Amino acid sequence: MIRTIGVIGGGQLGRMFALDAKRMGYDVIALDPQPRSPCGQVADEQIVAQYDDFDAIERLGAHTDVVTYEFENIAIESIRRLEERGYSVSPSSLVLQITQDRIAEKTFARDSGAPVADFAEVSSVGDVRAAGERIGYPAVLKTVSGGYDGKGQWRVSDERGALAALEEAGGARLIFERFVPFEREISVICARSAKGEIVSYPPAENEHDAGILSLSLVPARVSPEIAGNAREITERLAAALEIVGSFCVEFFVTGGNLLVNEIAPRPHNSGHYTIDATRCSQYEQHVRAICGLPLSPPELMRNAIMVNILGTGTGNTLEGIDQLLKDPSIVLHVYGKRHAPNRRKMGHFTMLLDGPVTDREIARAREARALLRWTDSADETAQVTV
Ligand SMILES: Nc1ncnc2c1ncn2[C@@H]1O[C@H](COP(=O)(O)OP(=O)(O)O)[C@@H](O)[C@H]1O
Ligand SMILES: [Mg+2]
CATH class of the missing domain: 3.40.50.20 (Rossmann fold)
Structure with a gap:
């Protein structure tokens, strides 16, 4: 119990x-x-x-x-x-071991039949030369462990850049990946219970800004085949990992094909929309999975755009909420962080849509975010964040 x-x-x-x-x-x-x-x-x-x-x-x-x-x-x-x-x-140490190491993760995905971009582990000048010859440029070098929100990554266009990254990494293990000229990035939130029950949500389409998630559009603007394949690959990885809990698989869509980028063994930023736009959020699925309860159908009730609210380093008080909330389609989430340094994830809002995700709706979401700003309030007690 x-x-x-x-x-x-x-x-x-x-x-x-x-x-x-x-x-x-x-x-x-x-x-x-x-x-x-x-x-x-x-x-x-x-x-x-x-x-x-x-x-x-x-x-x-x-x-x-x-x-x-x-x-x-x-x-x-x-x-x-x-x-x-x-x-x-939950999830087990084996799942954590695989997903906290980019080499182990990509190897596991590939061995499970999930497509990934060409990659190699590099820790010496010789490794970089060999990887460059086999995989080619441009390339992305990333620290094998410890990276998040685009941290610990170098985009390089030639061997010189790759060698400079190797030096800058100062001995940290690196993965050398082919640069993927993707059309879109999508992600699938999935949950698996200890009994092996698996549910996956419709893919979200993710826009990043300098490595940090900026917007998630739901559902992703991809063909039903791509959406179905992404879910199928994610569910296959869930079964192969024997994961218990909610997790996320990030994909590149390139030339109409899918490549797995990352597996996160936990609820994910691109799944925040499930709180407001589905009957059962990724968080509730996680509770259900780890507590041995049945999972819930991952049904999308409304299309949605999730907008991250990042700190700007200009103060710790969020202003403009009164304007933002005049729009009844917006649900606000603020995380209670005391300090809002530049680019820190401070909150998000979900804009619930009546129709499809269109450029107009995306522009509306961006305009809504532009109503918000971080200021230094003289009256600290007026802070929204604690
Ligand atoms: N091989 C690649 N080709 C093109 N873009 C990439 C590649 N790897 C990462 N990126 C870009 O950088 C973002 C962050 O990289 P990711 O591997 O997801 O690391 P993390 O999210 O842990 O920082 C991706 O969402 C994508 O926009
Ligand atoms: Mg990522």
Whole structure:
């Protein structure tokens, strides 16, 4: 019987997960180094500790019935130890091990029959030369682990650039990938239960700005064949990984074909729309999956555009909400982060559509975001963020 859920990581994904878990009657304990983290604010308790503090993570295991995590850059050792001590962890350490290492992830995807762009591991000048000859330029070099939101990546057009990236990485393991001239990026949110039940949502189409998700358009403007294939590949990866929980697969659409870019072993930014536009969000599916409950049909009730609200480094008070919320089709989510440095994910809104995703609706979503700005308010108590 599961009553209490532990979440490693106190960010917005953990917060939205905890909100659904609380609605469904569970107690939640978050673990994050930052006191009153976004998740900690809505959880019953927060353990303030680093992600590699094995004692603290073991305490989390001891006080909860199941432990999950909301980001993948945690020490794999801490998840393994929980498993060794007999605590229940979802997704498993094996899933985390594969998905936190870009080489292991792409190799696993390829071996499972999912198409990926050509790649090679490079850690020396010789490796870079060989990869350049086999794969060609332009290319993208990325740190094998620890990267997110476009961090730890170099786009290079020739060997000189690749060697400079190698040097800048200072010995970190790198993956050398073919640069994909994609038409679109799409992602599929999927959930799998311990019994092997699998559901996947219609693909979202994602626009990034300098490596950070900016907009998700739902459903993606792709053919039914592409949408169906993306779901089929995602479900195949769910089964192959034997993952328990919600997760996301990001794809490039290029020349009418799909290439898997990334697998995130957790709810994903591009799935925020499921809160407002479907009957059962990716977060509720995650609760259901890790608590042994049946999954819910991933039915899209409204088309939607999800718009990320990033910090700009110009202050910690969000202004313009009064204007934004005059539009009844907009649902606002703010994550409760105290500081809004440039490009930090601070919140998002979902614009629910009556019809299809069109250029006009996309422009409307952008205009809505332009109503918002971060300022330094003299009156700190007037802050929306805590
Ligand atoms: N091989 C590639 N070819 C073209 N664009 C890429 C490639 N790899 C990454 N990108 C771009 O950079 C973004 C972030 O890269 P990604 O691999 O998803 O890393 P992360 O999201 O962990 O930072 C992608 O969404 C895509 O826009
Ligand atoms: Mg990504």
